[in-house]
Amino acid sequence: LLAIGWFWFNGMSALEIARKAGKQACIKAEVQFLDDTVASTSLELVRNDDGRRVFRRAYRFEFSETGNSRIEGRIVMLGDQVKSVTLDPYQIMANGIETL
Numbered sequence: 001l002l003a004i005g006w007f008w009f010n011g012m013s014a015l016e017i018a019r020k021a022g023k024q025a026c027i028k029a030e031v032q033f034l035d036d037t038v039a040s041t042s043l044e045l046v047r048n049d050d051g052r053r054v055f056r057r058a059y060r061f062e063f064s065e066t067g068n069s070r071i072e073g074r075i076v077m078l079g080d081q082v083k084s085v086t087l088d089p090y091q092i093m094a095n096g097i098e099t100l
Helices: 002-029
Strands: 039-047 053-064 071-078 081-087 092-094 097-099
Touching (some): 002 071, 002 081
Antiparallel strands (some): 053 071, 092 097
């Protein structure tokens, strides 16, 4: 029962770290982080750079550059560390003119 409690708490903590990472990436890219949430897509047990076994978690989220579209972003975490945040390609609006 203790292990289940730890696993749940650890998962919720990682989810919050991923949500903050997605939100920060959207702020930096000047796009809108939609729904203020991320969704888990995979969970694996892997070895980190130090050789320790940690959970590799992948999350997805949606963002919009104009408010009229939903574009996907992804976050990969090893343990409690964010390893990558990626945003799918999107069009940038500059002074009302679409650019790529």
